Structures are given as structure tokens and as C-alpha cells.
Amino acid sequence: MIEVDGVRQTRREMRPVYRVWPEVRWWGYAARLSFGLLLLTTLAVTWRLSTPDAFLWIAVCLAAMLYISLAVGLIGAHRISRAGEATPLGDAASRWRFDENGLRMTYALGEQSLDWRAVVRVVEERDRLIFAVTPARNHVLPLRCFGPGQLEAFRALIADVTASGRLGRGVD
Numbered sequence: 001m002i003e004v005d006g007v008r009q010t011r012r013e014m015r016p017v018y019r020v021w022p023e024v025r026w027w028g029y030a031a032r033l034s035f036g037l038l039l040l041t042t043l044a045v046t047w048r049l050s051t052p053d054a055f056l057w058i059a060v061c062l063a064a065m066l067y068i069s070l071a072v073g074l075i076g077a078h079r080i081s082r083a084g085e086a087t088p089l090g091d092a093a094s095r096w097r098f099d100e101n102g103l104r105m106t107y108a109l110g111e112q113s114l115d116w117r118a119v120v121r122v123v124e125e126r127d128r129l130i131f132a133v134t135p136a137r138n139h140v141l142p143l144r145c146f147g148p149g150q151l152e153a154f155r156a157l158i159a160d161v162t163a164s165g166r167l168g169r170g171v172d
């Protein structure tokens with residue numbers, strides 16, 4: 001069993017997990033592309049049907065609306081992150097335990113267990129491990145929390161459960 005104690009994720013470590021779910025990422029790109037195409041189509045129709053002065057005014061308004069919506073989105077993401085940190089579990093340390101059966105996360109006010117069959121994949125990035133369960137539910141463990149030799153033991157455990165077919169197999 002591998003035990004990692006005192007886990008506290010930072011905002012940087014809790015960034016979105018785009019690499020884990022590429023199909024979700026591509027749908028996000030499609031939504032942004034359709035928004036951009038709508039903006040360009042609106043500008044083209046406006047340019048064709050209006051005077052140059054009216055077109056300039058409409059283009060400036062569209063650009064201002066775009067920047068305002070981006071700013072509101074960034075401010076909203078920051079406020080949501082701060083609200084999460086203010087919850088009882090937001091900044092509480094947790095303990096993670098790994099063995100051949102799965103992982104167990106113990107928090108100040110509860111605990112959660114996952115069998116390896118529930119974890120679709122484990123992705124290691126430069127500063128964190130991501131345990132992908134669903135596109136809306138991913139567990140993040142910072143690499144800085146591992147003690148000496150623990151990360152190598154964890155990698156060996158993941159190689160073992162992957163080779164045995166337990167990781168991501170689902171419930172039979």
C-alpha cells in the first residue's frame with residue numbers, strides 16, 4: 001500500500017483536464033469555432049448591408065461585447081474557484097491510499113473509495129496525476145506530495161493494474 005498524506009491542491013494544479021478527455025476538448029473547440037463563425041458572418045452581413053460609418057460602429061460594439069464576455073468568464077471562473085476554497089473541504093488536507101484494489105481518499109469530513117475498474121485512465125502530467133472517472137469527475141493528486149520512492153512504487157502499481165486489465169475495465 002502507498003499512502004500520500006497532507007495533500008492540498010493549488011489552483012494551478014486544479015486547472016482543467018483537457019488532455020484526459022480529448023473528445024470533450026474537441027467539442028469545446030467546435031463551440032468556440034461556431035461562435036467565431038457567427039461573429040464573422042454578422043460582420044460580413046453588416047458590412048454588406050450598412051454604410052461604412054454604421055459598420056465601424058457595429059464592429060466596435062461587437063469587439064467590446066466579445067472582450068466583456070471574456071472578462072466576465074475569467075472573473076466568474078476565479079470567483080467559482082475562490083468559493084470552492086471557502087467550503088469546509090476546500091483547503092482541508094487529505095490522505096490518499098493506493099493498493100491493488102483501488103484508491104481511497106480520506107478528507108477531514110469523510111472519505112471516498114474507488115475501485116480501479118471505475119478509473120478510466122491515470123494521466124501523469126509534469127506536476128500532477130489525474131485519475132479520470134468521468135468527464136465531469138476527475139481526481140487530481142500533485143506530484144509534489146509524493147515522498148521519496150513513492151512515485152516509483154505508484155508507477156509500478158499502475159503498470160501492474162493496467163497489465164492485469166483492472167484499470168478502466170468497468171463493472172462486469
